[in-house]
Amino acid sequence: MRYSAWQIFSKAFKPASAWAPIWREPDPKPAYDVIIIGGGGHGLATAYYLARNHGLTNVAVLEKGYLGGGNIGRNTTIVRANYHLDGNTEFYSHSLKLWEGLELDLNYNLMMSQRGIINLAHSDGQMDFYARRGNAIRMQGDDAELLGRDAVRAEYPYLNHDDPRFPIFGGLRQKRAGTARHDAVAWGFARGADMRGVDLIQNCAVTGFRIENGTVRGVETTRGPILAGKVGMAVAGRSTQVADMAGFRLPIETHVLQAFVTEGLNPILPGVVTFGMGHFYISQSDKGGLVFGGELDFYNSYAARGNLPMVEHVCEAGMAMWPAIGKARMLRSWGGLMDMSMDGSPIIDRTPIEGLYFNGGWCYGGFKATPASGHCFAHLIATDSPSPHATKLRMDRFETGHVLDEEGTGAQPNRH
């Protein structure tokens, strides 16, 4: 069914014709052309573009829990294309362009809101760096604007502008950045893939691989073996565990990242703001809650919940940037498993096993990447050649030294 204003209107007058579930619940078939492991944003987007762009519909997405229960439903929903390095700039630029047409393409309301982002600067050095980064973004064809003190103060008068430790010197703005409703993104891609014939199989954990003479033949699952000509991994924080099952190692570590939301408040925060002297980012949801996050919990873990010292650390950064935030009551906090790569940038590539493809290393940034990740991964799986938008997101950059280290912190995943 195509969603439209007419559908809403007509259903109001025909209550008997209820809204149908937006995807089927099929049992797994014995074999598929392509299996995607992981029903998060990236796995579902990959399945969608395999069917939509490459006509591959004998495809299954295998999800160990429920669709959208991983990071895609846990993030702080920030979408932007303000990266600095070749390799990342073209990929995230492609993603933002896909976001801009995605609701029409999927015929699904993703609550995409291009409300803009401002990265605050607190020193002359940081202003210089943002000027450089802004130039790189503009050379890629995206928008970036360097704002002075007065411009930031006019837009966000209540921030801690004259703080003696972290005075606000200005900021870098991207107007086309913003937020989208995270779980709707999973549901929209799921619906689009299901409508084209892809089987979305929930409660089906992959427990091993069938590999013969270095070529993948299928997977073992909690619902029995399933054969496939090609298999794509898109399991985010579980990447290293699933790669272990196939017998290879990844340049990735898993860390916990927490996020927080306050009680609903009247509209006060028009866009997304990031603090430049600590890791803190905040926006206001359409329901009024202030949604914010900060740094990783700094230790490796597969437990999708964090610890109290990081709650304190994040709230301290928030208070330094915007002291009045201390009056808001925090409603909830939660955690997700981040697949932190050694240079902070993602990987979309083949693996040492023929027919097995890898998508991961998304660090903090995989939500904004969702459409381009699916688009490029589907291209790689279908054509066996990298998408022109993702040629530098290769696994072997860690051997050759062509790393994409935006933060310049070296091979220390928790610092990216």
Ligand SMILES: Cc1cc2nc3c(=O)[nH]c(=O)nc-3n(C[C@H](O)[C@H](O)[C@H](O)COP(=O)(O)OP(=O)(O)OC[C@H]3O[C@@H](n4cnc5c(N)ncnc54)[C@H](O)[C@@H]3O)c2cc1C
């Ligand atoms: C708190 C938090 C805040 C964030 N904020 C932002 C943000 O503001 N902007 C941004 O761009 N990014 C953000 N991110 C990062 C972003 O959410 C992730 O990078 C991205 O969602 C990862 O890709 P995914 O959606 O496919 O992952 P997931 O949704 O985690 O999908 C992976 C799926 O694989 C499944 N799986 C794992 N193992 C198996 C198996 N053996 N068999 C079958 N299925 C398996 C899991 O159950 C899971 O559903 C944030 C993340 C967190 C946790």
